[in-house]
Amino acid sequence: MDNPTYKKLEEERLLNSYGGSTYETSVASKKRSIMSFGQSGRRSSPASLYTSSSGLTPPQTPHPASLAGTSTSYGGVNLTSENLKIRLYYLETRSKWQDCGNARLTVTTPPPGMRQACAVDQGIERRIIVTRKPMKPDNPDEKVEVLLDVVLGANCFSMIGNKGVTCNVWEDVVGPNGEVGMVGEIGRVSGRTRKWCLQTGSVPEASWIYSLVSVGK
16 A cells, blocks of 8 residues: 555554564574574583572473484484474462473464453464474374364463473363353363473574564564
8 A cells, every 4th residue: 555654554553473473584683683682502500500580480491412413413402393392280289280291382373263261462472382292294194192272372372491481371261061161060160271381392493483483463
């Protein structure tokens, strides 16, 4: 459109969403920054690995070997968005993380019609898929155990320590026959937010994952 007012509004929208660039350009820029950050990240003090702005203590990271990167493109860090090695946790109580074991994380754009469960706008949405073992694009019919498959906005994510990314997932109440929003005979009577933690084996890996899910934040 040639309307100057429309052009100005569109420029402001792009600037607010992506810093004046497209999503692909923004991710590429963050990819370069993560690669340079990796050198300084390795020299972080040990104390900084176990603190967060919310005061929540992150889960203890397993032995690094169990979370070794899936690529040797940069010091073992897999700078892609598919089958990233993580360890999955969810917050069971205010101070206790429940360990769900090693897993693989894939970050994609949500397919048409798939949106986050929470009605509040949380920013640019990404689909988060966590599976027990790697998904194989060349064999989509192979069954894999899915631990988490949700669409979340950028504001649902935050860093915890230097090696973890947390996400808040809204869970509706479900009736006895699977009816979403219907209260069952037992259990809670309203929806709730569950906090998950995507724990990595290194600082650069966590920073890279956060850059994938927080674009536009």
